[in-house]
Amino acid sequence: MYQGYWSLFLVVIASHCIGSVKGLFLFGQPEFSYKRSNCKPIPASLLLCRGIEYPNMRLPNLLGHETIQEVLEQAGAWIPLVQKQCHPDTRKFLCSLFAPVCIDDLDETIQPCHSLCEQVKDSCAPVMSAFGFPWPDMLDCSRFPQGHDL
Template identity: 50%
Template sequence: MAVLVAFFSLLCPVMAFDLGQSTRCVAIPNQMKVCKDVGYSEMRLPNFLGHSNLESEVVPRSEDWRPLLQTGCHPQAQAFLCSLIAPVCLDTFIQPCRSLCLAVRDSCAPVLSCQGHSWPEALDCDRFPDEDDMCLSPHAKFSHYDLPKAACQNCPSVEHSPALKTVLDSFCHNDFAVTAKIHRRRIPTGEPEFDIEGRVEFIHQGPLLSYDTQHLLQQWLLINLKCAHNLVRPGRSQLYVLTGAVQSDGTLGLNKIFPWHKKDINIAVATRKWKYHRC
């Protein structure tokens, strides 16, 4: 969470940048991974955050944007943020359009809210130009928005050593049930703190897609960090049975979580009986 606090401290000077000041073009360095594959190779300094030193400001502070981007809150969040931290080097300054800001804000502000933060005043979308000016505009609607997607939610119930009936009832009353092994790293490395290890196995697939479910659960962990921190201890992996539903708006909701230890015979029996169980 300390990284997120640093993230917000970066946003304050965004609009203090003077478009009339002299700038220079530099190559986006390899170690600046947040914007390395953004679609262009050179950036302007100072950037729209007012940072002018590549080694001591731009590169290390760019990593503070990574937690938000890792959530996948909007497909153009990287383009929006990198247009500020690593603006493309052209004959004129290219800012994000107001419509792009609004699109990213509407998708990413709920993620920030889930983690206890509001959308920064420094990124008030009214401060960006509209499409009548030269600016970075949003693309058309992305088709993957039609797939189930992770969202902020109240933390699901965690049931330790459940009765057989409890597990079977949860399978009956939810759209899906899966098993997944979740790992939490002890030391921050710039990579996601929580990982879904190995394959996600379906007990009851429901509306989930086999090729997308592991990524979907990974995004749920990154968005619902408070729930994830309460669920998994650092430095270890734990197998879980996760049950939930896909809501009418297409968002994934986890309703009950069962940590599956070797001693939990009832969970093992429930997964075997489910194929023949009548709700």
């Protein structure tokens, strides 16, 4: 007899917990949770962006990488350019592409501005050229919005 009451008690508790799951979604919209899932912590292994001023990145990023693994594989190749110190904002510019800042309440990806891209390109393209590398099409400054704020 007590076993029947115990089973009923568990069913009541479980149904209460399942009902409270709806409260996890703000405004009752599970889609919001999906959008938030695009924010990922910047991994410590992403050396290019270590110590950047923000903790979370958005995936897919502005270069089309959909996984952290893709980002890690591609971003490492840019560390030597940052180490050349061709422009003080090279790392900030590259991180805005590889690990764009992700803010939970903002659905859009924050892009670097056109002027930042041009400044970094003007300073760093000659350095890349000296090593036989042209400024890549994926960093075409015309694809970024006009303005002076990142």
